[in-house]
Amino acid sequence: MRKLIFVALAAVMTAAASASGQDLTSLSSQAGLLEALTEPQDYVQKRSSSYDRTGGNADYRELAPGGTLTLLDAAGPGVVTHVWVTIASPERFHLKKLVLRMVWDDESTPSVEAPIGDFFGQGLGDYFLYQSVPLAVGADKALNSFFPMPFQKHARITVSNEGHDKVDAFYFNIDYRAYAKPLPADTLYFHAQYRQGAPCKAIVSDGKNLTGENNYVWMEATGRGHFVGVTMSVLENADGWWGEGDDMFFIDGEKLPSINGTGTEDYFLGAWDFGGKPFAYGLFGAPVVGPERAGSRWSVYRFHLDSPITFTQSLRATIEHGHADDRADNYYSVAYWYQTEPHAAFPPLPPVEDRLPRLHPAE
Numbered sequence: 001m002r003k004l005i006f007v008a009l010a011a012v013m014t015a016a017a018s019a020s021g022q023d024l025t026s027l028s029s030q031a032g033l034l035e036a037l038t039e040p041q042d043y044v045q046k047r048s049s050s051y052d053r054t055g056g057n058a059d060y061r062e063l064a065p066g067g068t069l070t071l072l073d074a075a076g077p078g079v080v081t082h083v084w085v086t087i088a089s090p091e092r093f094h095l096k097k098l099v100l101r102m103v104w105d106d107e108s109t110p111s112v113e114a115p116i117g118d119f120f121g122q123g124l125g126d127y128f129l130y131q132s133v134p135l136a137v138g139a140d141k142a143l144n145s146f147f148p149m150p151f152q153k154h155a156r157i158t159v160s161n162e163g164h165d166k167v168d169a170f171y172f173n174i175d176y177r178a179y180a181k182p183l184p185a186d187t188l189y190f191h192a193q194y195r196q197g198a199p200c201k202a203i204v205s206d207g208k209n210l211t212g213e214n215n216y217v218w219m220e221a222t223g224r225g226h227f228v229g230v231t232m233s234v235l236e237n238a239d240g241w242w243g244e245g246d247d248m249f250f251i252d253g254e255k256l257p258s259i260n261g262t263g264t265e266d267y268f269l270g271a272w273d274f275g276g277k278p279f280a281y282g283l284f285g286a287p288v289v290g291p292e293r294a295g296s297r298w299s300v301y302r303f304h305l306d307s308p309i310t311f312t313q314s315l316r317a318t319i320e321h322g323h324a325d326d327r328a329d330n331y332y333s334v335a336y337w338y339q340t341e342p343h344a345a346f347p348p349l350p351p352v353e354d355r356l357p358r359l360h361p362a363e
Contacts, residue, residue, distance in 0.1 A: 043079075043177035048072045050172050060088075060169035063098075063161045072157040072174045076105070077183045080149035080176040083157070085116070086141050088169035093125040096355045097163035104189050105153040105341070113346055114194035114334050115355060116159060120145065121287075123233025123332040124297050124357045130280040130287035134303055134336070135231070147336065149190040150183055162352040188226070188338035193219045193346055195333050199237055199360045200321040202328035212248040212257060214325040215318035218335040225339025226310045227317055229303035233288070235330040236296045238362035241273055242329050245320025252313040259309065264319060268300040295359055303336075328362055 048071060052058045063069050072080070087094060095117025102112035117125060120135055120143040127141050136144045149155070157174060161167055195217060203214045218230050227249070236242055243264035248257035261267045265274050269284035273292065280287045283303045290296030309315070317335060321327050332355075 042181075043179050046074070046078070046176050046178050048074065048172075048174040048176070050170065060171045063159065063167035063170050065161055065164055065166060068158050068160040069170060070156065070158050071172045072155055072176070074151075074155050074176060074178075076151045076153045076155065077179045077181070078151055078155065078176050079179075079183075080151075080155060080157075080174060081146065082173070082175040083143075083145040084173045085143050085159075086171045087116075087143075087167060089163075089165065089167045091163045091165035091167075093356050094163055094165075094167065095122050095127070096125045096357070097161065097352050098167070099160045099162055099349065101158050101160070102149065102190070102192075103154075103156045104149075104151045107341065109343075109345065111189055111341075111343060112192040113349060114192055116143070118194055118231070118233075118332060118334045119192060121231040121299065121301055121334075123231060123299055123334070124235060124288070128288055128299070130285060130301075131282075132280065132285060132301060132303060133282040133305060134229070135301070147190055150187050151189070152183055152187070186340075188224075189341055189343075190336075190338055191221070191225075191343060192334055192336050194349065195219070195331075195335070195347070196350060196355065197321065197331040198350075198354065198358075199328040199330050200325070202322070202362075203325040205324050205326070207324050207326075209246075209320060209324040210256060212250065212318050212320070215248060216245075216321045216325075216331050216333075218317040218319065218333055219337065220314070220316045220344060221311070221337060221339055222314045222344040223340045223342075224312050225315070225337055226304075226308035227315055227335070227337045228305060228308045229301065230317070230333055230335045231301040232299070232319075232331060232333040233357075234298040234300075234332075235357050235359065236290070236292070236294055236298075237329050237360045238327065239293045240327075241292050242298070242322060242327055243273065244323035245325070245327075247317075247319045249309055250316040250318070251309070251311050252315075257318075261319075264300075267319065268302045270300075274298075274300075294361065297357075308338075328360070330357060330360065332357070 288299035
């Protein structure tokens with residue numbers, strides 16, 4: 001069964017191979033996917049969707065301000081393998097105002113909590129197309145996740161409308177596998193956490209940063225698990241290059257990071273300020289790239305599917321905002337990881353108005 005959970009993730013890697021480029025993970029998975037088709041499977045395929053229960057063509061749900069829509073409410077054991085949604089809303093920044101939550105088993109708090117756009121990498125409130133292994137946005141406004149999301153007893157996925165306007169049409173398809181036998185006892189649960197610095201606080205220093213004390217924090221976790229990636233969007237509040245910051249990972253209570261990078265564009269596997277050109281590959285990309293001046297918008301991602309960053313007690317994943325945290329730009333991010341339960345408490349989700357991408361000119 002553990003092999004089947006892995007195949008659920010591998011099943012999307014072929015989609016990451018595009019005419020613009022193919023990475024090794026995508027290429028190496030294709031033969032295995034075909035071979036797996038000859039093997040018997042021990043799950044029943046299920047779907048929770050917004051289809052019209054009358055048999056008509058109104059295959060959507062409306063979502064009033066302050067309302068919550070349940071996308072999935074299913075008994076386990078099972079594994080969510082694909083989430084697809086598309087939204088028709090007249091409200092600007094509805095991607096920042098609709099909140100996606102996922103609760104596994106008997107949890108009292110969600111393992112996933114993020115504005116729905118940020119979860120799918122649309123961190124500045126506007127739609128753009130890109131293609132990666134676990135996340136993709138297709139034409140037009142088609143939001144897709146292929147992260148495998150196992151649950152032993154129960155799964156509940158909801159979307160809440162924290163905006164002012166009604167969502168006219170919310171379409172969804174949630175594909176999952178139902179198993180007759182429990183998943184392995186050490187199966188790790190999917191987590192995703194939203195953070196923001198709007199703006200980050202610029203630090204005046206001697207230009208040295210060993211401890212990462214003032215870094216932008218992607219996520220903090222306690223327990224056993226592994227970090228699998230991050231999507232991040234930046235709104236520049238001042239001219240110049242925002243991406244001199246190094247990534248720093250503090251594993252199992254480290255005071256100094258055992259993983260320390262060389263620059264933001266390096267961590268996201270680009271180079272030289274991303275070369276001024278957008279790109280999107282299976283495991284890394286910068287699909288939104290702007291000029292180096294105030295008001296510019298950037299969106300980047302990296303997924304560690306080739307080698308997740310493991311922890312046995314805790315993890316603090318961070319990145320500098322500018323060299324030694326000397327810039328005050330707006331950062332919006334979602335970190336993705338798997339871990340044992342229970343998970344540490346998430347920071348409170350910022351109020352909806354604070355989540356909107358607004359320029360904060362540097363003094």
